[in-house]
């Protein structure tokens with residue numbers, strides 16, 4: 001799946017609806033990223049790290065985030 005060009009500066013993208021964070025380097029069809037982008041209920045993180053996403057209460061997406069990531 002192509003990485004969304006509007007997020008080429010970011011790796012981690014949070015879904016505010018499910019409180020999941022996706023790894024844009026590994027995103028799969030199962031992530032339903034098109035649906036997330038259409039909903040506009042997403043956010044990026046500063047710093048752009050999985051640790052920061054976790055600090056904000058996001059859980060790793062089971063489809064694209066490796067179990068040992070971050």
Ligand SMILES: [Zn+2]
Pocket residue numbers: 021022023027028030031061062063064065
């Ligand atoms: Zn995902």
